[in-house]
Amino acid sequence: MKYYIVAGEASGDLHGANLMKEIKQQDPNADIRFWGGDLMKAQGGTLVSHYKDRAFMGFVEVILNLRKILGFIKFCKQDIEAFNPDVIVLIDNSGFNLRIAKWAKEKGFRTNYYISPQVWASRASRVQAIKRDVDQMFVILPFEKEFYKKYDYEVEFVGHPLIDGIVDRVQVDEESFRKEHNLGEKEIIALLPGSRKQEITKMLDTMLKMVDKFPNFQFVVAGAPSQTESFYQQFMSEGKVKFVQHKTYDLLSISHAALVTSGTATLETALFKVPQVVCYKGSWLSYQIAKRIITLEYISLVNLIMDREVVAELIQNDFTETKLEQELQLLLQKEKREQLFLDYFDLEQKLGGKGASEKTAKLIVNGIT
Template sequence: MKYYIIAGEASGDLHGSNLMKALYKEDANADIRFWGGDLMESVGGTLVSHYKERAFMGFFEVIMNLSKVLGFIKFCKKDIAQFKPDVLILIDNSGFNLRVAKWAKEQGFKTNYYISPQVWASRASRVKDIKRDIDTMFVILPFEKEFYEKYDYKVTFVGHPLIDGIAGRKQVEEVAFRKEYDLTDKPIIALLPGSRKQEITKMLSVMLSLIDDFSDYQFVIAGAPSQDFSFYQSIIGNRKVSFISNKTYDLLSVSYAALVGSGTATLETALFNVPQVVCYKGGNISYQIAKRIITLKFISLVNLIMDREVVKELIQNDFNEKNLKIELTKILDDTYREKLFLEYLDLVKKLGGKGASEKVAKQIVSDLKKEVN
């Protein structure tokens, strides 16, 4: 059978790659065409467009690049029409995918969505469009099922794919890792400022301002695969900091603490049992717009899932050198850390069991076989 998958950003590429592996297990003759990244391409199938080409952040930035975005959507529709898939699988990336879904449903294509748009965070009115355009929705956060039930829309909770991704990874030998990247024996404070240039620019310099105040530790930047070192170097300057690209999980596995940009990275850090401070600072126009339409109490997935403040969030103007120093000091304290580790255990329980990608693949293939028979 023929599958067309659309994923955006590094996280979508990760989850898309695991889903593709599961699809190939369920359907040995699967013909997969996709929008994604290096991880998905390494599994097989045909890459149509790399997510790096579509990496725009924030409302204002998207508007400034609107013509490019619309061009990608037009090309995507044409490519789907030519490929004629048995099912269209959309992964997160709602700004792009919901537009494609509307057209695809009108054309009679079967539409599945894996990793729901964050309609629970803002613009809940989109649920009406989702009910109209999406045949099957697979959700990965426990509260999403309850959210959709309020709108009389049945979805399938499959658990969070990060649990599998982290559990299944090859373990890092710490001594060898430190030697490979010329790291000292000091405890590591990992810096995860995000993957897009706009967010890295806004946050990394503030994170780096703490280096001299924590000389008993070494700071290591987790470089995003979508950005070259030369870009980071322009922000680092002469500061004494290590840089490791495209090895975030390996870095977290040996880290003592972390300063993390909001998003999936906050959950990843928690699943590696690393105490963290959550940081966010966006462009002023984008932030002002977001503040008016986002109704959530928290921005980190950790706090959203637990429905209380487990990790500290420093947002926009609160994200400054003074506050960051205070919060980093806290997560380095043994008593504070012990309490946080217990919270992390509760978090894992809430996320459900393993096998999210396998559950999604099995249902997709099973549904298609039923239609054929």
């Protein structure tokens, strides 16, 4: 069978790679053509476009690059028609993928969507278009199934794919890891400032102001796979802060606490049972638009899934040096840490256990055979 997969961003590349691996287990003759990244490329198939070329963040950035984005959409449609797949699998990336889904459905292609657009956060009216354009939706957050049910749309809850990658990973040798990256013996506070240049630029400067305030800890920046080390170095003072790239999971597995930009990384950090402060700051205009259309009480996946504040969130004007210092100080207290560990355990239970990629692959393959 022929599969056309469209993913954007580093998280889409990760989940797409795991899905491709499982599709090949179910269908050894699978012919896969895809938009993604290096992890998907390592699984074989044909890479059409790398997500790095399409990394636009926020309303303003999207508008400024609209012509380029429309060009990608046009090319994607042409490439799908030329390949003529048995199924199109769209992974997250709603701004791009919902447009592809609408066109694909009109053209008669079978459309599957893995990792739902966040219609529960804003513009719920998009559910009607999803019902029309998506033959099968596979959701990874437990509350999404009930959300869609309110609109008379049956979706499959498959569990969260991050659990597989974290539970099945080989445990890092802490002594060797510290020696390899010259991390010394101090407890580690990991800094995860995001994956796009715009957000890293806005987040990392404030995060790094904690270094002199907590001298008994080693601060380590986790580099995103989409960026080079040289890009990070402009923000980092020589010697005081360490840098690790392509090994975020290894870093989290030995970290004492973390400062994390809102996104998938907040959930990854929680699954590693690392106490964290969730941070986010966008451009003024993007934030003004977002706060008018987003209806959620929380921004982090951890709090959304638990439906209460488990981790502190410092958003926009609250993301200041003073408030960040206060929240980080709280994370170092024994009572706070013990409560977080219990909450993280409950969170993992809500996510449905292992096997999300395998379940999704079976449903996709069975749907076209």
